[in-house]
Amino acid sequence: MTALVLIVDDEPAIRRLLHTGLAAGGFRTQDAATAAAALAKIAAEPPDLVLLDLGLPDRDGIDLVRSIRATSAVPIVILSARDDERGKVTALDLGADDYVTKPFSMAELNARIRTALRHRLAQEGAAPLFRSGPLSVDLVRRLVKIDAQEVHLSPREYDILKLMVLHAGRVLTHRTIMGKLWGASGDVQQLRVYVRQIRQKIEADPERPCIILTETGVGYRLAVPDTE
Numbered sequence: 001m002t003a004l005v006l007i008v009d010d011e012p013a014i015r016r017l018l019h020t021g022l023a024a025g026g027f028r029t030q031d032a033a034t035a036a037a038a039l040a041k042i043a044a045e046p047p048d049l050v051l052l053d054l055g056l057p058d059r060d061g062i063d064l065v066r067s068i069r070a071t072s073a074v075p076i077v078i079l080s081a082r083d084d085e086r087g088k089v090t091a092l093d094l095g096a097d098d099y100v101t102k103p104f105s106m107a108e109l110n111a112r113i114r115t116a117l118r119h120r121l122a123q124e125g126a127a128p129l130f131r132s133g134p135l136s137v138d139l140v141r142r143l144v145k146i147d148a149q150e151v152h153l154s155p156r157e158y159d160i161l162k163l164m165v166l167h168a169g170r171v172l173t174h175r176t177i178m179g180k181l182w183g184a185s186g187d188v189q190q191l192r193v194y195v196r197q198i199r200q201k202i203e204a205d206p207e208r209p210c211i212i213l214t215e216t217g218v219g220y221r222l223a224v225p226d227t228e
Helices: 012-024 035-044 061-071 085-093 106-124 155-166 174-181 188-202
Strands: 004-008 028-032 049-053 076-080 098-101 129-132 135-138 143-146 149-151 171-173 212-215 219-222
Touching: 004 012, 004 035, 012 028, 012 049, 012 106, 028 035, 035 049, 035 061, 049 061, 049 106, 061 076, 061 085, 076 085, 076 106, 085 098, 085 171, 085 174, 098 106, 135 155, 155 174, 155 188, 155 219, 171 174, 174 188, 174 219, 188 212
Parallel strands: 004 028, 004 049, 049 076, 076 098
Antiparallel strands: 129 135, 135 143, 143 149, 171 219, 212 219
């Protein structure tokens, strides 16, 4: 059965557009115009993914993310206004999987949804060998290669890359990465230095990275090919 996407948005025109575009992408859809209706539908028929606009009439969308995460690991993709950087970061830190900035293309949105669904499946049984383009990471042997050439990373560089591999395709905020690897002592500038060093070792052109992508003002994403 195809994946069921719950569209949570208070604008009827947007819901109609998303219904049409997601159906063309091979997804089943249902919708909710309020946070209360969304929670009721999640309880009645748990979706495979929630597509959530943060601007809801009855409740703050960030608070809805928090409520969903209290009981469910369902992937959440945020529909975000271009200038709502704080909302994006907060939603991601609370457990949202990704965000798409308005205006967006349906091709991009469908690809992001497929990536979020694959990431959730990977979390349930992560494969020990990860591949994306020229990059391969053997999580058992702690072996990193670009094409057939072994790449030597420092322990900290490897830990950062491993975290990105385990969440491939998902945006990881600066706070999330630092919290998992450094705890309260993390420093954003220190993280940027390590990422720059990793890029020097795995990117064909570190100034134009295509493996570790920067989400400006938010964090980083490890690129994965859209194979569907």
